Amino acid sequence: xxxxxxxxxxxxxxxxxxxxxxxxxxxxxxxxxxxxxxxxxxxxxxxxxxxxxxxxxxxxxxxxxxxxxxxxxxxxxxxxxxxxxxxxxxxxxxxxxxxxxxxxxxxxxxxxxxxxxxxxxxxxxxxxxxxxxxxxxxxxxxxxxxxxxxxxxxxxxxxxxxxxxxxxxxxxxxxxxxxxxxxxxxxxxxxxxxxxxxxxxxxxxxxxxxxxxxxxxxxxxxxxxxxxxxxxxxxxxxxxxx
Amino acid sequence: xxxxxxxxxxxxxxxxxxxxxxxxxxxxxxxxxxxxxxxxxxxxxxxxxxxxxxxxxxxxxxxxxxxxxxxxxxxxxxxxxxxxxxxxxxxxxxxxxxxxxxxxxxxxxxxxxxxxxxxxxxxxxxxxxxxxxxxxxxxxxxxxxxxxxxxxxxxxxxxxxxxxxxxxxxxxxxxxxxxxxxxxxxxxxxxxxxxxxxxxxxxxxxxxxxxxxxxxxxxxxxxxxxxxxxxxxxxxxxxxxxxxxxxxxxxxxxxxxxxxxxxxxxxxxxxxxxxxxxxxxxxxxxxxxxxxxxxxxxxxxx
Ligand SMILES: Nc1ncnc2c1ncn2[C@@H]1O[C@H](COP(=O)(O)OP(=O)(O)OP(=O)(O)O)[C@@H](O)[C@H]1O
Ligand SMILES: [Mg+2]
Numbered sequence: 001x002x003x004x005x006x007x008x009x010x011x012x013x014x015x016x017x018x019x020x021x022x023x024x025x026x027x028x029x030x031x032x033x034x035x036x037x038x039x040x041x042x043x044x045x046x047x048x049x050x051x052x053x054x055x056x057x058x059x060x061x062x063x064x065x066x067x068x069x070x071x072x073x074x075x076x077x078x079x080x081x082x083x084x085x086x087x088x089x090x091x092x093x094x095x096x097x098x099x100x101x102x103x104x105x106x107x108x109x110x111x112x113x114x115x116x117x118x119x120x121x122x123x124x125x126x127x128x129x130x131x132x133x134x135x136x137x138x139x140x141x142x143x144x145x146x147x148x149x150x151x152x153x154x155x156x157x158x159x160x161x162x163x164x165x166x167x168x169x170x171x172x173x174x175x176x177x178x179x180x181x182x183x184x185x186x187x188x189x190x191x192x193x194x195x196x197x198x199x200x201x202x203x204x205x206x207x208x209x210x211x212x213x214x215x216x217x218x219x220x221x222x223x224x225x226x227x228x229x230x231x232x233x234x235x236x237x238x239x240x241x242x
Numbered sequence: 243x244x245x246x247x248x249x250x251x252x253x254x255x256x257x258x259x260x261x262x263x264x265x266x267x268x269x270x271x272x273x274x275x276x277x278x279x280x281x282x283x284x285x286x287x288x289x290x291x292x293x294x295x296x297x298x299x300x301x302x303x304x305x306x307x308x309x310x311x312x313x314x315x316x317x318x319x320x321x322x323x324x325x326x327x328x329x330x331x332x333x334x335x336x337x338x339x340x341x342x343x344x345x346x347x348x349x350x351x352x353x354x355x356x357x358x359x360x361x362x363x364x365x366x367x368x369x370x371x372x373x374x375x376x377x378x379x380x381x382x383x384x385x386x387x388x389x390x391x392x393x394x395x396x397x398x399x400x401x402x403x404x405x406x407x408x409x410x411x412x413x414x415x416x417x418x419x420x421x422x423x424x425x426x427x428x429x430x431x432x433x434x435x436x437x438x439x440x441x442x443x444x445x446x447x448x449x450x451x452x453x454x455x456x457x458x459x460x461x462x463x464x465x466x467x468x469x470x471x472x473x474x475x476x477x478x479x480x481x482x483x484x485x486x487x488x489x490x491x492x493x494x495x496x497x498x499x500x501x502x503x504x505x506x507x508x509x510x511x512x513x514x515x516x517x518x519x520x521x522x523x524x525x526x527x528x529x530x531x532x533x534x535x536x537x538x539x540x541x542x543x544x
Contacts, residue, residue: 054428074431084432092425095418103422106415107434154434 002053002066004189005051005082005158010060012050019058020046028158033180033190034202035221038210038233043192045087047210048162050062050192052084055075056201064158076109083151087162087193093136097146099125100135104150113153115189120149140209141172152188161192164201177203201225209233244387245506252462254500255400260453260473261480261492262407263448269424269487270444273344276328276351278452279477280358281323281472283455285463286460286469287362293373301491305391307374308461316457320450327449328442329507330354335544355470363467371465373457403451404493416443435486472516474504479519483526498522 005028013020020043028034036044038129049055051062053074059206062070069080075085090101101120105113113151122127124145130138135146144164151159164180165173173196180190201207201221209217209224211233224230264278292315303309334350336510376522411417419440422430431437480499482489499519506518 050434054432074428075434075436075437086432087430089426091427092422092429094425095421099418099421102272102415102418103430103433103435105434106419110415143268150433 003004003063004030004032004065005191006061006063007051008061008063009060010047010062012046012055012060013058014055015048016056018056020213021050022208023060024213024215025186026208026218028189028191030157030189031184031187032206033184033204034192035207036191036193036206036210037195037197037230038141038216039199040132044210046160048084048160048191048193048212049086052082052160054084071091075107076204078154081155081157082160083156083158084160085144085151085156085162085164090142091138091150094134096132096134097138098131100146101150101153104153107154109131116153116155118169123152123206124149131220139172140167141169141176143198144168145179148176152183153219156188158189158191161190163193163195165194165196173199173205198225243505243508244384246508247501248387248389250397250501250504251505252500254497255493255502256458256462256475256496257473257480259400259403259458259495261452261484261496262404262489263451263455264477265486265488265492266420267486268447268481269472271335271339271419271441273335273347273476274351275361276348276474277358278351278448279331279450279474280355280362281327281449281470282361282456282459283467283470284326284358284456284474285319285323285449286456286465287366288322288453289315290366290371290373290460290465291317298314306395307390308393312373312457312461316454319457320453323449323453323456324446326358327445327452330447331441335540341520359470360469366465366467367424368467370498371460373460373465390462392461396462399454399458402495403454404489406487407447407451411507412509416440420444439440471514474525475516476500479526480522486502487531491527 007024007026009023010021011019011023011026024047031170036047046055050057053069053072057070060070061068063081063084067080069077069082070081095103098117098232101117102113106115108116120130126142127146127149130142130178135143138146145178148159148161148164161180162189164176168176177199180192184190192204201224207218207221207224207231210216216233217227217230248513260279260282263281263489264275267275267278289312290360293311296311297317334354335347338347374434377434380390383389413420419430419435420443422433422435423437423440456469480495481492482495483498484493499522502522503515503518507515
């Protein structure tokens with residue numbers, strides 16, 4: 001089966017002459033949940049940003065559903081059926097919940113936006129209760145839910161999440177992960193970065209372990225849980241002190 | 243005293259119109275555009291240019307000193323000012339945005355403002371000019387208080403514009419995109435907002451309001467190439483006082499600055515009047531650097 005997302009030898013960074021990602025390749029199949037783990041500063045967020053078009057890819061290729069989307073303008077990623085939830089500042093705190101969703105539906109026709117937002121409220125009843133409150137008053141978990149609900153409005157086939165469990169209570173973490181699992185069952189593929197390696201390995205199909213802008217190990221999550229090398233890279237033995 | 247308050251509210255509302263445009267562009271484009279005040283001058287003179295070309299072939303609409311021609315000229319001036327702002331953005335700011343640091347942009351805007359003023363001086367000369375020579379009879383509203391009909395028009399128009407802009411920012415898609423962009427440009431793009439499109443409209447709106455402020459200034463005071471230079475400090479004081487990005491804040495800020503200027507004349511020599519906005523600015527920066535109503539683009543309090 002051909003890959004939904006096909007990333008080949010991507011080089012990217014914040015300044016043109018200073019690559020952070022040194023030629024990374026990965027794939028995500030339809031309805032697959034793939035995690036990326038690795039020490040702080042490994043370049044996990046940088047890769048996701050490059051895939052989402054926030055950063056420029058200086059060489060290499062990104063394909064989604066066979067279509068070349070390398071360096072497509074960020075605002076057109078939604079129509080390429082990809083959605084991205086950033087690691088920090090993933091909601092507009094000065095806008096209300098409803099306005100956050102309206103912004104998320106910017107690329108849709110107005111009537112379509114309305115029906116999809118209503119559907120979003122059905123899936124996330126908590127958000128409906130707070131619809132006219134500023135997103136700034138939401139808890140970390142509620143913000144994450146809002147960010148996910150917003151990302152789903154455009155009906156993406158691939159959802160990319162950067163540390164969805166960061167800063168959440170254990171209870172909230174399992175709630176978020178349950179949500180993600182349900183999404184995959186509904187046909188959305190997920191590529192996510194996680195610090196919470198144990199939980200991530202437990203729910204994902206495959207895992208990539210990054211260190212210093214390179215892919216060090218990858219394979220089925222179940223196999224990696226037992227791998228001593230994974231533990232050593234994850235704990236920073238990949239040449240970088242914590 | 244009553245007269246000073248009335249005058250202050252009037253000049254305050256003109257400052258407010260200019261400051262709304264400034265606060266919008268500062269909030270969304272994230273740099274202090276010193277050329278904004280010159281857009282006010284440009285707007286005022288573009289209207290004069292249109293008037294002198296078409297001639298005042300229709301008389302004034304009583305009781306005002308102006309008629310349909312000036313209203314038409316104002317519309318043309320708004321378009322001309324928006325075009326100038328877009329051209330400046332395209333030629334100067336956009337190439338710098340994202341590559342140079344903010345200070346470079348600010349200095350760029352200094353250069354632009356000098357250039358615009360020189361062009362106006364070349365085209366229209368340095369002498370004071372008026373839209374109309376019709377003398378207006380001030381209405382005695384109360385003992386010691388005279389108000390011109392034009393001044394009432396100015397106040398009314400400002401109020402209408404502020405309400406319209408508020409509704410625009412709150413109720414329309416473009417307005418929402420502007421507020422989103424002001425808070426977090428990257429997240430706005432990730433959400434599917436074409437930020438270039440929004441930036442274009444920000445310039446169009448800010449420049450159109452500047453043009454209206456310029457015409458109203460010309461109508462109630464006079465036209466001089468230094469309008470922008472004199473308004474620069476009041477505009478910044480009003481925008482910063484109100485909190486960058488906050489439309490209502492800019493209006494309140496404008497009124498405060500206008501009132502402070504006109505009331506100060508009762509106590510200090512008129513020559514020092516120009517320093518008043520500067521004092522206000524310093525005071526705000528010292529006590530509350532985020533302005534009275536801190537906030538990103540949008541209405542008043544949350
Ligand atoms: N905005 C930025 N500008 C320049 N360099 C950056 C920027 N953000 C991150 N970097 C650098 O890029 C490298 C990789 O950072 P990145 O955020 O991708 O790491 P990460 O794997 O996501 O780490 P974490 O687990 O802490 O989120 C780091 O060396 C970091 O210093
Ligand atoms: Mg990260």
